[in-house]
Amino acid sequence: MRDGKPAPDAPPADTPETTGHDTAPPPPLLLDGFVPYRLSVLANVISRSVAAIYEERFGLTIPEWRVMAVLGLEDGGPEPVSANSVAARTAMDKVQVSRAIARMVQAGLVSRDTDSADRRRSALALTDKGLAVYRQIVPAARRYEQELLAALSPEDQAALDRLLSTLHAAAVARARAQGVE
Amino acid sequence: MRDGKPAPDAPPADTPETTGHDTAPPPPLLLDGFVPYRLSVLANVISRSVAAIYEERFGLTIPEWRVMAVLGLEDGGPEPVSANSVAARTAMDKVQVSRAIARMVQAGLVSRDTDSADRRRSALALTDKGLAVYRQIVPAARRYEQELLAALSPEDQAALDRLLSTLHAAAVARARAQGVE
DNA sequence: CTACGTTAGTTTCATTTGAAACCACTTCCA
DNA sequence: TGGAAGTGGTTTCAAATGAAACTAACGTAG
Numbered sequence A, B: 001m002r003d004g005k006p007a008p009d010a011p012p013a014d015t016p017e018t019t020g021h022d023t024a025p026p027p028p029l030l031l032d033g034f035v036p037y038r039l040s041v042l043a044n045v046i047s048r049s050v051a052a053i054y055e056e057r058f059g060l061t062i063p064e065w066r067v068m069a070v071l072g073l074e075d076g077g078p079e080p081v082s083a084n085s086v087a088a089r090t091a092m093d094k095v096q097v098s099r100a101i102a103r104m105v106q107a108g109l110v111s112r113d114t115d116s117a118d119r120r121r122s123a124l125a126l127t128d129k130g131l132a133v134y135r136q137i138v139p140a141a142r143r144y145e146q147e148l149l150a151a152l153s154p155e156d157q158a159a160l161d162r163l164l165s166t167l168h169a170a171a172v173a174r175a176r177a178q179g180v181e
Numbered sequence C: 001c002t003a004c005g006t007t008a009g010t011t012t013c014a015t016t017t018g019a020a021a022c023c024a025c026t027t028c029c030a
Numbered sequence D: 001t002g003g004a005a006g007t008g009g010t011t012t013c014a015a016a017t018g019a020a021a022c023t024a025a026c027g028t029a030g
Helices: A035-058 A062-074 A083-090 A094-106 A128-149 A154-178 B035-058 B062-074 B083-090 B094-106 B128-149 B154-178
Strands: A110-114 A122-126 B110-114 B122-126
Touching: A035 A062, A035 A128, A035 B035, A035 B128, A035 B154, A062 A083, A062 A094, A062 A110, A062 A122, A062 A128, A083 A094, A083 A122, A094 A110, A122 A128, A128 B035, A128 B154, A154 B035, A154 B128, A154 B154, B035 B062, B035 B128, B062 B083, B062 B094, B062 B110, B062 B122, B062 B128, B083 B094, B083 B122, B094 B110, B122 B128
Parallel strands: none
Antiparallel strands: A110 A122, B110 B122
16 A cells, blocks of 8 residues: 555655754665665566576577667668667667677677768668567567566556656656756 | 557467468567566666665665665564575575675674574674664655656556556566576 | 867776675584 | 585676777868
8 A cells, every 4th residue: 555645745754864863763664665676676577587588599688689679670761770779769878789789790680881871880780680580589579578468457558558658757857857867 | 559459369470480481570569668678777767866866875875775774674673684584675686685785884884793593694783873874865765756656646656556566476477487586 | 171079889997797606504314 | 423415695706787988980160
């Protein structure tokens, strides 16, 4: 149940740190009821499962899978895909992307040419081998997701969708305000 | 949006990897609609914010904060707290816990004695200094959580609570079945 | 056309992380 | 007693990560 939200502004008793000598102990905090902790644990469990699938069945890490997801999506489009645009679509920074791509090029899953229009940029694409992996991994990913979501009613699945979006927006806004880039 | 959820059981066309030579391209996957990805990104954004608070205001990392949360909770109880029991309550492994405790002992926040009943075990507790930090950090943590949850209606907060629990149970069950310990 | 500021991407280096090896102690059982 | 075998916790070593430095190419202002 957790404490039933007592109006947005917290009661004064909940913020004792204003007076350094006030020894009133704050109500202790149960980690298991703390949303950031729960989210972190949940995301970790799921990431491990997903990572295990990608790793053992396709030899890919999660960053690599993300790169693949973007390249597979863009496949056939006329616009050459740069590492930067991959980074923008994956919430990874350019170093992570660079490393993931390097491994995938090495493994023959991704082709990298210099974009002729701008020679700083690389033009990335899945190779045939990469595409073959992509065509297997996408259904595997969907299947895992479905297995997980099967624990939820359709309404709850919709609710989850909404909540994730709302929370993400709120968290990003809060982080910005806080100066965490 | 997203592909309009086509009944819990996926259509056969969605699992083509059974025939290696089937070249029918699977529908591409939008990372932004993929729950494991979204959860991971969300948890990361929040973790960064929380970590920034703990770090700049209290000089603590997240593992350290978790240790503190457990010790603060147990404070005054007659049972001496061992590193192992901390690990059990924090979803961290014993190495992480060991390192977090080492830093906190170093910083004078935690006292560590050998449990006289079992000299392998350590008896951990917050020092006065640690307790003082605890009493400030708990309200700060609560406040952050409240700011985040303020983006949700009370009903949505309740829904979130439920969904996190259900998903966690499902993910853990699935991971076990998969052999990811 | 040349010089400065910017962007794309990689590399380097220090730190963090994880797995396995490792001590110290306890427990089980002959 | 006196070993195995097991548990609590730390350490070691290798691999992953992140931040900042760096190279190369572009755009633009003189």
